[in-house]
Amino acid sequence: SLEYENGLFVRGLTRGDGVFGEDVSENIKTVRSVPLKLNGDATVLVRGEVYMPRRVFAKLNEKRDANGEKHFANPRNAAAGSLRQLDSRICAERGLEIFVFNLQSAENMPSRHSESLEYLRTLGFTVSDGSRLCHTADEVVEAVRAIGESRPKLPYDTDGAVIKVDSLALRERLGS
Secondary structure, three states: OEEEEOOEEEEEEOOOOOOOOOEOHHHHOOOOOOOOEOOOOOOEEEEEEEEOOHHHHHHHHHHHHHOOOOOOOOHHHHHHHHHOOOOHHHHHHOOOEEEEEEEEEEOOOOOEHHHHHHHHHHHOOOEOOOOOOOOOHHHHHHHHHHHHHHHHHOOOOOOOOOOOOOEHHHHHHHOO
């Protein structure tokens, strides 16, 4: 989670156990795609995914191999471990990136998820390119199939697709 007040980065927290996360603000500041100042003076809380691009992961393991160190198992664990480093210089060297996928709160909260993603883009966040607005179940099935086909071509690993209801009011009523 990234928190901004009056357009300025305030704090970054890990997901942790789902209730309590770790403050990783200093390390988050080293992630190049995290804006420290937004396009505007918005006060927002956003959620995103910090990731290590595959090419960066491969180079990191090559370097570890050359130094006689154990390889990282996968980019997700390497990214998570990098964010939790006590020395932010180590995190900065890891080449992490982020994309934001949810607007948790804002002064003027949009009524639709698709609108919130556009709003996040205008603020300067990198938002996942894979978002697609579907109107029928068949369109959802097709979108998931297309995501599955594109996964090997993405510059980062992904576990799969997330389907979200566009109406934020309806999402609130449906629950998690």
